[in-house]
Amino acid sequence: MSLLLERVEKSYREPDGTPLPILDIENFQLGDSEQVALVGESGGGKTTLLNVISGISTPDAGRVVIDGVEINGLPEVSRDRFRAERIGFVFQTFNLLAAFSALENVLLGMSFGGGKADRGRAHELLDRVGLSKRAGHRPGQLSVGEQQRVAVARALANRPSLLLADEPTASVDRANQENILTLIREACTADNVSLLLVTHSPEIASRFNRVARLDEINRVSNATTAAGGPA
Amino acid sequence: MNLMSIAYKSIKQRALSSSLTSLSVALGVMLMVAVLVIHGIIDRMFSQQSIGYELIVGRKGSGLQLVLNTVYRLKQPIENLPYLYYLELKNDPRVEDAVPFALGDFTKEGGFPIIGTVSDYFVLDYAPDHKFKIRGSGFRDSFDAIIGSEVARENGWRVDDPNTPENEASTFKLVHGGAESDHEHDEVFTVRGVMQRTGTPNDKTVFIHLNGFYAIAGHDRPPNETLIKLKAFYTEGIPGHPELDQTDPETLKPKPGAHVHGMEDWQKEVTAVLINCKRPPDWPADAPSPFLGDFEGEFKRGFKAQAVNPIVPMRELMQDIVGNIRKVLMVMTGLIIVVSGVSIFVSIYNSMSDRRREIAVMRALGAQRRTVFSIILAESLLLCVGGGVFGVLMGHGLVFAAAPYVAAQSGLLIDPFAFEPIELTVLPALIVLASLVGIVPGLTAYRTDVAKALAE
Numbered sequence: 001m002s003l004l005l006e007r008v009e010k011s012y013r014e015p016d017g018t019p020l021p022i023l024d025i026e027n028f029q030l031g032d033s034e035q036v037a038l039v040g041e042s043g044g045g046k047t048t049l050l051n052v053i054s055g056i057s058t059p060d061a062g063r064v065v066i067d068g069v070e071i072n073g074l075p076e077v078s079r080d081r082f083r084a085e086r087i088g089f090v091f092q093t094f095n096l097l098a099a100f101s102a103l104e105n106v107l108l109g110m111s112f113g114g115g116k117a118d119r120g121r122a123h124e125l126l127d128r129v130g131l132s133k134r135a136g137h138r139p140g141q142l143s144v145g146e147q148q149r150v151a152v153a154r155a156l157a158n159r160p161s162l163l164l165a166d167e168p169t170a171s172v173d174r175a176n177q178e179n180i181l182t183l184i185r186e187a188c189t190a191d192n193v194s195l196l197l198v199t200h201s202p203e204i205a206s207r208f209n210r211v212a213r214l215d216e217i218n219r220v221s222n223a224t225t226a227a228g229g230p231a
Numbered sequence: 232m233n234l235m236s237i238a239y240k241s242i243k244q245r246a247l248s249s250s251l252t253s254l255s256v257a258l259g260v261m262l263m264v265a266v267l268v269i270h271g272i273i274d275r276m277f278s279q280q281s282i283g284y285e286l287i288v289g290r291k292g293s294g295l296q297l298v299l300n301t302v303y304r305l306k307q308p309i310e311n312l313p314y315l316y317y318l319e320l321k322n323d324p325r326v327e328d329a330v331p332f333a334l335g336d337f338t339k340e341g342g343f344p345i346i347g348t349v350s351d352y353f354v355l356d357y358a359p360d361h362k363f364k365i366r367g368s369g370f371r372d373s374f375d376a377i378i379g380s381e382v383a384r385e386n387g388w389r390v391d392d393p394n395t396p397e398n399e400a401s402t403f404k405l406v407h408g409g410a411e412s413d414h415e416h417d418e419v420f421t422v423r424g425v426m427q428r429t430g431t432p433n434d435k436t437v438f439i440h441l442n443g444f445y446a447i448a449g450h451d452r453p454p455n456e457t458l459i460k461l462k463a464f465y466t467e468g469i470p471g472h473p474e475l476d477q478t479d480p481e482t483l484k485p486k487p488g489a490h491v492h493g494m495e496d497w498q499k500e501v502t503a504v505l506i507n508c509k510r511p512p513d514w515p516a517d518a519p520s521p522f523l524g525d526f527e528g529e530f531k532r533g534f535k536a537q538a539v540n541p542i543v544p545m546r547e548l549m550q551d552i553v554g555n556i557r558k559v560l561m562v563m564t565g566l567i568i569v570v571s572g573v574s575i576f577v578s579i580y581n582s583m584s585d586r587r588r589e590i591a592v593m594r595a596l597g598a599q600r601r602t603v604f605s606i607i608l609a610e611s612l613l614l615c616v617g618g619g620v621f622g623v624l625m626g627h628g629l630v631f632a633a634a635p636y637v638a639a640q641s642g643l644l645i646d647p648f649a650f651e652p653i654e655l656t657v658l659p660a661l662i663v664l665a666s667l668v669g670i671v672p673g674l675t676a677y678r679t680d681v682a683k684a685l686a687e
Contacts, residue, residue: 047682047685047686048682051681051682051685054595056594056595056681056682056685057682076599076600077599080594080597080598080599080600081597081599083595083596083597084596084597084598085597087597089595089596091592091595091685095588095592095595095685097240097589097592097593098244099240099241099243099244100240104232104240107232108232108237108593108596109596111232111233111237111596111598112593112596112597112598112599112602113597117232154596158597
């Protein structure tokens with residue numbers, strides 16, 4: 001998998017209509033199976049960048065190219081399909097669906113691509129994250145660390161080529177931070193998945209061979225949260 | 232996971248509000264189904280399909296009352312006709328069948344209505360192409376009775392069985408004018424036939440031999456009174472009895488204390504006569520007899536008796552009263568269902584603000600806008616259609632539960648398993664309703680700003 005961001009710009013609008021620039025990235029690349037930590041302060045545009053890469057948002061200008069496909073040029077339906085099949089997401093707050101069991105949450109990760117949800121793979125993933133005996137438990141019945149492990153299993157469910165992790169260890173205790181980080185990195189290594197992991201923790205970032213600092217790649221200097229949109 | 236299972240999970244998460252809104256749909260549908268089924272049963276029962284004869288002849292008065300009384304055993308009988316008049320009809324060359332009905336009295340047990348008649352009644356179709364099937368010998372003697380299936384079931388009465396001589400035929404007595412009356416007739420009648428279920432009021436009726444009916448003490452009027460009535464009826468002379476025209480009724484006055492048993496034909500009366508008219512040999516079997524109109528016209532011009540095509544007053548009753556009541560009930564139950572639909576809308580719509588993040592997560596996992604729209608629509612469908620199916624079952628359950636009560640109160644026999652074809656429209660209508668109420672919440676899901684919802 002290769003990721004290329006070229007002259008990507010993204011702004012939000014203030015309530016009075018004034019544009020508020022969030023991203024202005026000249027060039028950023030991620031190689032096949034590469035694991036990169038993206039470090040930046042809160043409000044610096046990290047989450048917006050992940051949204052742009054995943055096709056949830058489109059940039060105002062520039063190109064986002066994944067495996068040769070310029071996804072910001074695709075219609076929304078195709079971007080959704082691309083995301084469902086090629087990109088895994090791990091959120092800071094896990095975002096597991098409360099009504100679904102751990103197994104069903106993993107199956108949900110396979111439900112929006114073209115293929116059929118594979119229960120065998122879902123069980124295998126839960127086994128990999130050490131939750132095979134908790135497959136029938138709902139998120140409310142799992143510990144915080146266990147919930148994030150389910151989220152990791154869900155992100156890997158569709159055999160993505162790119163995993164986007166948005167501060168995945170920020171909501172867990174120190175002991176679990178290490179476990180989660182190891183789990184994500186090992187899983188990506190095992191499955192040849194490229195990883196872009198956003199963190200504001202220098203300690204977490206120090207574990208990666210390559211660390212990208214958002215304030216260096218993003219030419220927008222005023223890293224404040226836009227009133228009307230996420231940063 | 233498919234859309235339905237995702238939708239079902241969401242519904243389960245809001246189990247209480249989901250089941251209450253679905254229940255409100257179920258209750259509306261239950262009422263609608265009950266109204267449809269009961270109306271359908273009444274409609275069929277009060278139609279020509281349920282009656283095996285073309286005309287009912289009775290004393291001048293309300294045609295509807297004559298039909299309700301003769302066919303459905305509802306309401307009180309109107310005045311009687313002379314038995315001689317029945318004989319005239321029987322001998323009319325245009326008449327195929329003429330069956331006398333003498334109504335009055337009830338069984339002591341269960342209060343089932345008694346009808347005095349002749350064996351010919353059981354040869355007629357009780358409904359077109361439906362013959363009576365009777366277990367037992369039928370009328371052999373004046374004090375024999377043939378009972379309906381419900382009478383046999385409720386009273387535990389049976390006919391004698393040659394294979395088990397110890398099981399003797401049941402016997403019973405009559406009470407005058409109603410089960411609550413304390414005047415019990417002395418005569419004992421024996422069950423000689425039990426009809427198979429017909430689904431008509433015959434099932435809840437006891438038929439006794441007409442001769443037995445006349446033989447009951449008290450059913451014979453004093454001859455002087457009968458003659459006065461007969462002369463009033465036959466103002467132009469009593470047919471076949473010129474001697475009676477010359478007789479002074481006062482001379483027939485019974486002596487005090489005397490009790491008269493046995494009646495001449497001129498002393499007898501019938502409540503109604505069931506008529507089937509003859510058809511010319513080449514006449515189509517399913518077309519009304521050409522004599523039918525003649526008869527109705529003749530009776531209209533006369534003042535003594537009326538001939539009623541039983542379908543006509545019942546059709547008028549159905550259209551003018553029952554039909555309108557049905558319309559009102561249908562509109563009301565329809566409104567209940569619409570209100571239930573609105574409550575489903577409110578329930579789903581209110582949940583949307585709590586579910587913005589859930590929808591955003593699904594979108595982030597690759598769900599398309601139309602997918603989340605469909606999930607919300609599927610929720611609406613599951614709630615509406617689930618409630619509807621439950622309502623259809625409850626509706627039939629209600630009819631099932633109400634059938635014995637309705638039968639006891641009104642004499643109407645309701646088949647608890649009756650199905651109305653119009654019920655087939657209930658589910659498609661609910662699907663349309665579900666689609667309508669699901670559109671707005673579905674659009675809310677469709678328009679969810681994923682980045683914003685994930686950041687909240």
